[in-house]
Amino acid sequence: MDHPVVSMENIYYAYERNPVLNDVIFEIPRGAFMGIVGPNGGGKTTLIKLILGLLKPDNGEIRLFGQPIGKFKDWSKIGFVSQKANTFNKGFPATVFEVVSMGLTAKIGYFKFFTSNHKKKVLETIDQVGMGAYAYKNIGSLSGGQQQRVFIARALVSDPELLILDEPTVGVDQENVQKFYNLLHQLNKKYKITLLLITHDTAAMTIHATGIVGLNKEIYFQGTPDEYNALTNDKLSQLYGHPVHIATHGHS
Amino acid sequence: MLADFLEYNFLRHTFLTGILIGVIAPLLGTFIVVRRLSLIADALSHVTLAGIAFGLFMDKKLALGIAPLYSGMGFSVLGSIFIEKLRGVYKAYQEIAIPIILSGGVGLSVIFIALADGFNTELFNYLFGSVSAVSQTDFYSILGISIVIILVIRLFYKELVTLSFDEEHAVVSGIHAKRIHLLFIVLTALVIAASIRVVGVLLVSALMTLPVAASMRIARGFKQMILFSIVFGEVAVIIGLISGYYFSIPPGGTIVVVSIAILLVTLGMERFSFRRKVHGTD
Known part of the structure; x- marks a missing residue:
C-alpha cells in the first residue's frame, strides 16, 4: 500500500497557551507538489517544524511514510531548505562542495568517513542544480539565487523522497525566482520528489503546484490550483484575516 | 638559534610541546571562531587558572x-x-555563560592565591607562559592529550563542520547536536589546559583565534582554513619561543605578537590583491 508521505490528523499546537494550529488535518500524497499559503503568523513554519520533529504536537497524530513520527528514523528521506538559508553566516569559509557534503553527514553516520563515492554523489548533485562551475567557490561569494541552489543541493544529496522548503525565494531576484521554480518543477516531474513549499507567491503556486493548502491557524482551503483560483475575494479574506483583492500578474 | 632548544632537555620539552599546541590550538580554534564562540576560550582559560591555583595551593599548604x-x-x-549547562538554561542569552564562568574562574583563583599566601614566579609563568616550565611528564601528558584531540576531531569532523555551519539543518538531519556540543567544548577545555604551560592563561585564547582570523581572510574552503591556521600557529609558536628565549621574555607575549604580525601581513596581502583586481593588473 502506498502511504501518504505525510499525514496529519487533528493537530493542535500552542505556544504558551496561544493556539497556533487548531484541528489541522491534511495529507501529502507521494509525488505531489504541495504549496502552503497563508498570512504571516498563520502557523506555516510551525507546521513544518512539527513535520520535521523539531516540535511535538499538543494533540493529534503525525505520520511520515506511514509510520508514527515517534518511530520514524529514516530522516535522510526528508530534505529541508529553511528560511534561515537566506541569513546564514556568509563569512563561513566553506566551498559549495563542502556545504553540499554536509547534507550527507547524518546519512553516512557516526564513526564513518566520507569516501570517493560520496564525493561523486556530491558533484553529481551540484551539477543537478546547475552549479557545477562553482563547486570549489566559497558559498559567501555567490549570489542569493546561486546560494539557494546550493542549499537545495545540500537537501537533495541524501536522495530524499520529500523536499520541504520554507519561503525559499525570499531575497532572490525575480529572474532567479523563475529559474528556481523551473528547478522545483524538474525535481518533481523528472526525479519524482514530493515537494512541500511554504510561500507567499500564490501566483507561482497556481502554476506549478498540484495542490494548495490555505492555512491561518486552521485550514481554510485545501484543493487544486484551479479550485484556489476560483476562490472568491470573500473566501480569501477569510483565509488571510483581512480584505483581499486578487491581482493577476505574468508568470510563465 | 635552535641549538639550545635541541641541546637542553627542559628547552626541548618546551619546544616539542609548543609544536603540539601549535597544531591543536588553531585546530580547535577554527571551530570556535566560525561558531562565534571566541570568548569561550578566555572564560575557560580563567577557570583553568583557578584549577592551577588550587593545585599549587594544595601542594604548598x-x-x-x-x-x-x-x-x-x-x-x-x-x-x-x-x-554548556548555562547555555541551555539561558537559551535566548547564551553569551551570558561566558562572563559567569570567567568571573567565577578569576574569583576562585584569587581565593586560592590568597589562601596560599601567593606563589611568586610560578604563578607569573602560568599567566604569561615560560620557555622552561614544561617537564618531561608535562610533555608526555600533553602529547597524549594532543593525540586524543586529533583523533576525536578526525572521527567527528563531518558532524562538527555540519553543526558549525547550520545547527538547525544538522538537528533536522538527525545529528545529536547536544552531545557533539559537549564533546567539542570538553576538547576545547583540554586544549586550553594543555597550552597554558607555554602560552599562559592570559594569552591562550589568542593562539586559538589569531591564526584563524588570519587564515579566514585568504582560505578557500574550510579544510584550507584549518591548514593555514595550523601553519600560522606553528610559525607563531616557533618564532615566539625562540625569540622569547633569546630576549628573556615570556613566550606568551612573543607568540601573540608574531600572530598579530601574521594577521597584519595577510590583511595586507588581501588588500594588495584586491587593488590589483580593481586596477586590472591581475
Whole structure:
C-alpha cells in the first residue's frame, strides 16, 4: 500500500497557551507538489517544524511514510531548505562542495568517513542544480539565487523522497525566482520528489503546484490550483484575516 | 638559534610541546571562531587558572602533590560542562555563560592565591607562559592529550563542520547536536589546559583565534582554513619561543605578537590583491 508521505490528523499546537494550529488535518500524497499559503503568523513554519520533529504536537497524530513520527528514523528521506538559508553566516569559509557534503553527514553516520563515492554523489548533485562551475567557490561569494541552489543541493544529496522548503525565494531576484521554480518543477516531474513549499507567491503556486493548502491557524482551503483560483475575494479574506483583492500578474 | 632548544632537555620539552599546541590550538580554534564562540576560550582559560591555583595551593599548604596541569585540566573540563549547562538554561542569552564562568574562574583563583599566601614566579609563568616550565611528564601528558584531540576531531569532523555551519539543518538531519556540543567544548577545555604551560592563561585564547582570523581572510574552503591556521600557529609558536628565549621574555607575549604580525601581513596581502583586481593588473 502506498502511504501518504505525510499525514496529519487533528493537530493542535500552542505556544504558551496561544493556539497556533487548531484541528489541522491534511495529507501529502507521494509525488505531489504541495504549496502552503497563508498570512504571516498563520502557523506555516510551525507546521513544518512539527513535520520535521523539531516540535511535538499538543494533540493529534503525525505520520511520515506511514509510520508514527515517534518511530520514524529514516530522516535522510526528508530534505529541508529553511528560511534561515537566506541569513546564514556568509563569512563561513566553506566551498559549495563542502556545504553540499554536509547534507550527507547524518546519512553516512557516526564513526564513518566520507569516501570517493560520496564525493561523486556530491558533484553529481551540484551539477543537478546547475552549479557545477562553482563547486570549489566559497558559498559567501555567490549570489542569493546561486546560494539557494546550493542549499537545495545540500537537501537533495541524501536522495530524499520529500523536499520541504520554507519561503525559499525570499531575497532572490525575480529572474532567479523563475529559474528556481523551473528547478522545483524538474525535481518533481523528472526525479519524482514530493515537494512541500511554504510561500507567499500564490501566483507561482497556481502554476506549478498540484495542490494548495490555505492555512491561518486552521485550514481554510485545501484543493487544486484551479479550485484556489476560483476562490472568491470573500473566501480569501477569510483565509488571510483581512480584505483581499486578487491581482493577476505574468508568470510563465 | 635552535641549538639550545635541541641541546637542553627542559628547552626541548618546551619546544616539542609548543609544536603540539601549535597544531591543536588553531585546530580547535577554527571551530570556535566560525561558531562565534571566541570568548569561550578566555572564560575557560580563567577557570583553568583557578584549577592551577588550587593545585599549587594544595601542594604548598597540604603537600598533596597535585600536578597543576591536572588540576587545571579538571577545572577546565568542569567549567566547560557548566558553560554548556548555562547555555541551555539561558537559551535566548547564551553569551551570558561566558562572563559567569570567567568571573567565577578569576574569583576562585584569587581565593586560592590568597589562601596560599601567593606563589611568586610560578604563578607569573602560568599567566604569561615560560620557555622552561614544561617537564618531561608535562610533555608526555600533553602529547597524549594532543593525540586524543586529533583523533576525536578526525572521527567527528563531518558532524562538527555540519553543526558549525547550520545547527538547525544538522538537528533536522538527525545529528545529536547536544552531545557533539559537549564533546567539542570538553576538547576545547583540554586544549586550553594543555597550552597554558607555554602560552599562559592570559594569552591562550589568542593562539586559538589569531591564526584563524588570519587564515579566514585568504582560505578557500574550510579544510584550507584549518591548514593555514595550523601553519600560522606553528610559525607563531616557533618564532615566539625562540625569540622569547633569546630576549628573556615570556613566550606568551612573543607568540601573540608574531600572530598579530601574521594577521597584519595577510590583511595586507588581501588588500594588495584586491587593488590589483580593481586596477586590472591581475
